[in-house]
Amino acid sequence: MNTASALRALRALLPALRPERRGMLWSYLVGTASALALAALTVLTAWAVGHAVAERTPPGPAWWAAVIGLVLLRTVLTWREMDVSHALAYRVLARLRMALFDSYARSVPGRRREHSGRAAAVAMGDIEELEFFYAHTIAQVGASATVFLAAAATAGALLPEAAAVMLAGGAAVATTALYWARTARRLGEQEQRERSALSARITDALGALREVLAYRLAPRIIADTDAATGRAAALTRRRELLEQLVASVRELIVTAAVIGVIAAAAGVLADGAGGAGAGPSPAVLPALVALAVTGVAAITEATTVLTRLHPLVAAADRVAAGIGRPPAVAAPRAPRRLPDGPLGLRFRDVSFAYEGRPPALASWSAEVAPGEHAGLAGPSGAGKSTVIALAARLWDPASGTVELVAADGAGVPLTEIDDAALRSAVALVDQEATLFHGTVRDNLLRGAGPRPDAELAAVLEHVGAAGWIGLDDDLGEDGVRLSGGQRARLCLARALVRRPRVLLVDEVTASLDPATERAVSDAIAGFGGTVLISSHRSETLARCGHVIDITAPADQARAPGLR
Known part of the structure; x- marks a missing residue:
């Protein structure tokens, strides 16, 4: 399964969440505004440092007003972002569970050979994992992409060469999502299957406590649970080790991008000092570096999130399969009235x-x-x-x-x-x-x-x-x-x-x-x-x-x- 198919699996649940689309959009807008406010604070601080060092000019009243305003705005937006995402998460959880319950009620699972423990695991475990993705992760990825584009555009206005380096660094970071992706997804899907099977076993045991006690099954159930937990934990460790390796590669790319921006700015500054043309002031260099770090770090965060979707894909597939179950009976198109009296x-x-x-x-x-x-x-x-x-x-x-x-x-x-x-x-x-x-x-x-x-x-x-x-x-x-x-x-x-x-x-x-x-x-x-x-x-x-x-x-x- 590639990234595109993974995203299709997650997109399949959006129809059930149609009433929450406005909330998702609002979560994205608030999160983006908060992220842009933080990026602006970072760049303004770097700009002030650059001017203080290169030109020995302290920031003026306008700078202080802008910084104080951004700090207050960031504080309010951070609180609002948490409030919006938490409220949305509860609504997403309720929507998916209601859709799943409605589907099961219409399809009557008893007609099919199904495992009630697995159905309970889908309703409880899988949906709880997915609620954070729809309530927060989508907005987070969108906000990160917006910050990257805004940083690249600002850098392009100041120094096109720096913007080119940022775009190249962002593209390099994004391509890391393709490397080791198959292994990461395979590990994530195996981990999810183990945890789902474990939830089913525990549900079975809790639903048959009398038999567990009467036949002294507790030691065996505990041993099986411990073994399944160990297998899931081993898969988690392997997946996290792989993620750390990929994260290290991304950090190297971010460092290279920052060095590239510094080199590009230094070259332009040197050309300007030699009389080849009027380049940007040396005081702008810290701001350009801050833009590079902010922009490439934002795309790194988005890419990291996308490469961690694989554990959610299997959950989304199971929830979508549950919601999409065909009904056992179809509603009549033109209902007839029942006659009065005995039937x-x-x-x-x-x-x-x-x-x-x-x-x-x-x-x-x-x-x-x-x-x-x-x-x-x-x-x-x-x-x-x-x-x-x-x-x-x-x-x-x-x-x-x-x-x-x-x-x-x-x-x-x-x-x-x-x-x-x-x-x-x-x-x-x-x-x-x-x-x-x-x-x-x-x-x-x-x-x-x-x-x-x-x-x-x-x-x-x-x-x-x-x-x-x-x-x-x-x-x-x-x-x-x-x-x-x-x-x-x-x-x-x-x-x-x-x-x-x-x-x-x-x-x-x-x-x-x-x-x-x-x-x-x-x-x-x-x-x-x-x-x-x-x-x-x-x-x-x-x-x-x-x-x-x-x-x-x-x-x-x-x-x-x-x-």
Whole structure:
């Protein structure tokens, strides 16, 4: 990967940061003004020294006024630059994480064979590395380039020969970005991969603390982490050694450029002393040297930054890949209105396959009448959970249609329903449903909008949870303080609070004891709308008015009343 491709990778994230472009421009302008103020102070100081030594004239009031003004301006701009870049960094961090989360929410990672630890590493580690680049580095490189051009232009006005030396020195410094670039990028990418893999391992370990303790995996995890850290550290040392070598070469170029400016100025001064022409005053020489140092040092700083982009390229690629994930479902171009009243479900010749796997469903059809409670039976792996996910439109089928059906038999395909309308009509209770950190009230109200506490308490009573938990009780992360049956009841309550017309339940009683299963089944049986529940337990299916065998032929999988 060359510098151009690296910059393309970093540029790929700019569309997600479009709202922050004005902030980036403002950060560049403030940073450039601050850098120019510092350069002007350096040159004015050198000019004053030159005149004091060569002509024995102290600086006048105008010089003091300019210096004091620049010092005050530099102070204000430095503070403002930090304020602008820090505020921008927080916004960049939020924008990229929101874009990544939105992409994952639309693409439903569960359909693909992906590693959640790596996704977490992208969301946390990669984006945190990139925020500084977009909030500060871009402005820094732009400011350095502007300072170099301004210094070269000023030197050209004073002494064209000095400007020529500065341009040659700047070009030489810039070309150092090409030397050892392939090795530097390879080391940076290897280092980034090691650190990303390390983040994934740590995320896995933190998410499975019970297994780590139960199987005494801590020593092995610590040893693997230590080994991975050592490999990453070794790559870091090699990369930094290479950077120091290149930095030494650049310092030599800067020194050569300064010597060249002095030599060019000395030659012109000598020619002027010999009567060949009127050259600049010897007092200008320190100012020319200061311009050379300032200009070439600025381009050196920009080049150094550019050659350190390689660790960010892999991060940018991963973030861009996450943000650019194709959505699992597409928004309808002309959404249709859902009919009023109870709704049923209709599956017409539905086929679906997970990536890299055989079809989970092949031309499968079934119907559930409005208001009916239907069970979905079949062996593990037959596609019961897939049917529930398709009915919730987490994914779209590869072929066929899934419809919500009115009492008169008219169907509306899920692909033609606005997502907000669909989510208000259909609620899902998944076998791996997550309870969020916070209170019971917080969890019940997620996605439901405002509800009075009396209604929330009534739902808790309905699912049999009112006796052991209250609305203000804190659940902890993923309801860690609750049993499996308690979590199942609260997840069911959260779905019921949304007042859906269709309730989808996926294996929610799979790991419950008989008494809890009976209580949860009673709560589901008391729901007044349509229910489609998948289960492999006969006790749960026995409460349903109709059972659909997912392995049966299509003509045997239809609920009575819908033909």
